[in-house]
Amino acid sequence: MLRLGFSLPSPTISGRSFGLPCLDSTTQCVASRRRTKYEYGGVLGSARARRVPSARSVLSTERRTAEGRGRGSEDDEYDAIVIGSGIGGLVAATQLAVKGARVLVLEKYVIPGGSSGFYERHGFTFDVGSSVMFGFGDKGNVNMITRALQAVDCKIQVIPDPSTVHYHLPGGLSVRVYREYSEFIAELISKFPHEKKGILKFYGECWKVFNALNSLELKSLEEPLYLFGQFFKKPLECLTLAYFLPKNAGNIARNFIKDPQLLSFIDAECFIVSTVNALQTPMINASMVLCDRHFGGINYPVGGVGVIAKALANGLVKKGSEIHYRANVTNIILENGKAVGVRLSDGKEFFAKTVISNATRWDTFGKLVKTEDLPEEEKNFQRNYVKAPSFLSIHMGVKASVLPADTDCHHFILEDDWARLEEPYGSIFLSIPTVLDSSLAPEGHHILHIFSTSNIEDWEGLPRKDYEERKELAADKIIRRLEKKLFPGLRSSIVLKEVGTPRTHRRFLARDSGTYGPLPRTMPKGLLGMPFNTTAIDGLYCVGDSCFPGQGVIAVSFSGIMCAHRVAADIGLEKRSPILDAGLLRLLRWLRTMA
Known part of the structure; x- marks a missing residue:
């Protein structure tokens, strides 16, 4: 068995170069290579600095927009610089590019995607993060990935997953979440027949939230002209969302359900969404996931999750913008308190009317x-929110014979004690994407991608030898649990294994402490306390899982769409009302202080 240190890819691995997502069999779109020097539509290494515009002071985003620039000038600034090419950053960048903005994305690593990236080893293609993909639906408005790809004329081939997840829980409780809502509800009621009414009521409330979201044109909640327009078109839906905004899923569940084991199951449902229990999971977040898995369904991209970011990156270039790799941003340049550009680790500087950070709030x-230079609002955020744990991640290649023929793609395992749900290594999330797409592994093999929460404090300060031994020990314990619960003979079937820790995620994904995202320090009031995209620094915006509505692919995609709309308004590409803007932003900041 090969035991390799976990790392992400160099431009070529095993003699194979990574294919262009817009030119292969899984994606239909044609990306112009006119301005590219790298496979993902970007510029690699020292070739990236085509120009370094000279700095100039600015007074505000509005004034910078009014001053304008000649579109043909090679020496002028960008409309927006996006730091990081996670899904949130790429969606924001592509949405802006489609509106006519000139965008520069700066990515520290050699491929796009961040937590939604990929790497290859000995014929196996591994997803870096989750393989549970929402947002590929073909109807409604919460199909964020479909919308983002369509905007840049791309379409990805996907494989529908017949079930979202198979739960293996204490007391022998086994529940499959089928794609068809009626099948899932029938399964759950069969386990808790005495709670039939409560089950229907709770999930019915989730559908109220989801249907309200799905009926609206989803743009920036910080743009008043859009908000007023949506309210006049869909007042009941807007009021429904306003009602549920400060509420958590656990409180709603307890209005209808009394059985402790069923409430614990609801906790597990929410833990997958947010890494916390239902009492701490905003109802809007829970509803988006618990309903879209049935409405749009879970769909796995052919070729792996990484094709999403590759397609968006090439689509960005097709629209006339740029992405540079190995471009490590170390500073956001401020002049007179305004964000005007960024500085790279090699000293190069780039300037723009706006800067969008796809990094975590702490980074x-x-x-x-x-x-x-921290604004008071950000100091308050760091007082009110803590970093969620990171993960121990295990990527394995195994002999296909170890898995039963009817094995589900996704599993959640908590064997003995509900109290261990949120503890480090208490619960295990397992994805087997080769159940859906066999092309990800050599013939006769499967991929197992295993996650369990882990704190970076357990991995800091260790000598290399001790660090490697601790990785092997932690991974072996988890693999033994899977062998006992699901797959007898699992350990002897392993042909390749790589283990990543919170330190790995911090290093390669540039996430402070390897964190999954922000968690409220105390019991939250739903999403009321979550910041949106604007910040207290003029010209600086945030996008991704540290912003409303939070973690997960569908959430960060929504964040990207919202951010692009707000930035476009601020640089004159969308209608805006400065007076209404100022009033709404003050109101939203005041509401966050009430959370």
Whole structure:
């Protein structure tokens, strides 16, 4: 068996170069290579600095927009610089490019995608993060990935997953979440027949939220002209969302359900969404996931999750914007308190009317923006939110014979004690994407991708030898649990294994402490306390899982769409009302203080 240190890819691995997503059999779109020097539509290494515009002071985003620039000038600034090419950043960038903005994306690594990236080893193609993909539906408005790809004329071939997840829980409780809602509800009621009414009521409330979201044109909640327009078109739906905004799923569930085991099951449902129990999971977040898995369904991209980011990156270039790789942003440049550009680790500087950070809030404020420049609002955020744990991740190639023929793609395992749900290594999430797409592994093999929560404090300060031994020990314990619960003979079937820790995620994904995202320090009031895309620094915006509505692919895609709309309004590509803007932003900031 090969035991390799976990790392992400160099431009070529095993003699194979990575294919262009817009030119292969899984994706239909044609990306112009006119301005590219790298496979993902970007510029690699030292070739990236075609120009370094000179700095100039600005007074505000509005004034910068009014001053304008000649579109043909090679020496002028970009409309937006996006730091990081996670899904949220790429969606924001492509949405802006479609509106006519000139965007520069700066990515520290050699491929796009961040947590939604990929890497290859010995014929296996591994997803870096989750393989549970929402947002590929063909109807409604919450199909964020479909919308983002369509905007840049791309379409990805996907494989529908007949079930979202198979739960293996304490007391022998086994529940499959089928794609068809009626099948899932029938399965759950069969386990808790005495709670039939409560089950229908709770999930019915989730559908109220989801249907309200799905009926609206989803844009920036910080743009008043859009908000007023949606309210006049869909007042009941807007009021429904306003009602549920400060509420958590656990409180709603307890209005209808009394059985402790069923409430614990609801906790597990929410834990997959947010890494916390239902009492701490905003109802809007829970509803988006618990309903879209049946409405749009879970769909796996042919070729792996990484094809999403590759398609968006090439689509961005097709629309006339740029993405540079190995471009490590170390500072956001501020002049007179305004964000005007960025500085790279090699000293190069790029300037823009706006800067969008796809980094975590902790990386943005405290690293890219130095601590002494932190606005009070960001100090409050860091007082009110803590970093969610990271993960121990195990990527394995195994002999196909070890898996039963009817094995589901996704599993959640918590064997003995509900109290261990949120503990490090208490619960296990397992994905087997080769159940859906066999092309990801050599013939006769499967991929197992295993996650369990882990804190970075357990991995800091260790000598290399001790660090490697601890990785092997932690991974072996989890694999033994899977062998006992699901797959007898699993350990002897392993042909390749790589283990990543929170340190791995911090290093390669540039996430402070390897964190999954923000968690409220105390019991939250739904999403009321979550910041949106604007910040207290003029010209600086945030996008991704540290913003409303939070973690997950569908959530960060929504964040990207919202951010692009707000930025486009601020640089004159969308209608805006400065007076209404100022009033709404003050109101939203005041509401966050009430959370």
